[in-house]
Amino acid sequence: MSEYNSLPLALAAEQFAKLPGIGIKTAQRLAYFMLNLPVNEVEEFSESILKARKSVKLCKCCQNFTERELCSICADENRRKNVICVVESPKDVSAFERAGGFDGVYHVLHGLLSPMDGVSAEDLKIKELISRLSDVNEVIMATNPTVEGEATAMYIGRIIKPMGIKVTRLAYGLPAGSALEFADDVTLVKALENRSEL
């Protein structure tokens, strides 16, 4: 407290320091920055964050963030409801939507299986996925190409396949615009294995 010469300032810095990736030095800098802003801008900052937290909930269908019952993608009549792209987090939905080219719907797991971190199947939105599989033709497992992502895709695939639904996985290969010489070994081997005819 004496370091800040003001208790409210110290408390504000403490709050910033709770954010991921923000250390105590940066938190202090952010708190000082706030003091130099006009009051109405700080109000706007403060309120918009609280409003986001209070108004945003999970879409009852795909579990993505939304402030309505059904998110805009699930509510969109032009999206094919029989193809579900399963992703780890809402950020991944953003990435796919930004890229464009997918006209199906999503399902957000809100995490990946990770026994080391104590994340088991019950912690993910797997039950919610299973419950929306009637009339679905294909489930695309679009989890990250990491150990946890693979394990989660395998686990869910093993539950869904016996239901007679096609389960696919995102393609591994060279990233567009990259150079062969910089590709890692696993990617290169996968790109070779999954080669297609010209």
Added chain:
Amino acid sequence: MSEYNSLPLALAAEQFAKLPGIGIKTAQRLAYFMLNLPVNEVEEFSESILKARKSVKLCKCCQNFTERELCSICADENRRKNVICVVESPKDVSAFERAGGFDGVYHVLHGLLSPMDGVSAEDLKIKELISRLSDVNEVIMATNPTVEGEATAMYIGRIIKPMGIKVTRLAYGLPAGSALEFADDVTLVKALENRSEL
């Protein structure tokens, strides 16, 4: 907006992106982080920042941040009021207080002279410094050892010296615990120039 699938979420991310050093990717990550916190923690975050902005003002004497009329250092009877250490920002006061060893008082300029950025003498708390110089023996110019810091120290020194007050400057030299081989040229030359007898 479609990228976030939720307007309040997009607005919250936009607010985070206004903070210094926070890009749009990090802002998005912080906004998502907030959604996963309990509501009361987000309230605490939001309120503490607004409270800091609203309750913190400038000490009427030293211009440091405080929520009272007079900051705790200026109000402290044990601090020598006839030695003023002039610094650029409240952060510098924190640094000195953390280090300890100074029992005088401070004066916060809230900036440095920088004609390139349009910061002139009127934008700094120089008038406020001049007005508190009666009964002061020494003014220590403790601005950063940069071009702007030096220029500001020189400028203020030239105003104060004719008033018969001793004006000093922080010593340049090798940082404690450092190695000669890593010191830059300017520091090394200054350290040599300002050598003292053992």
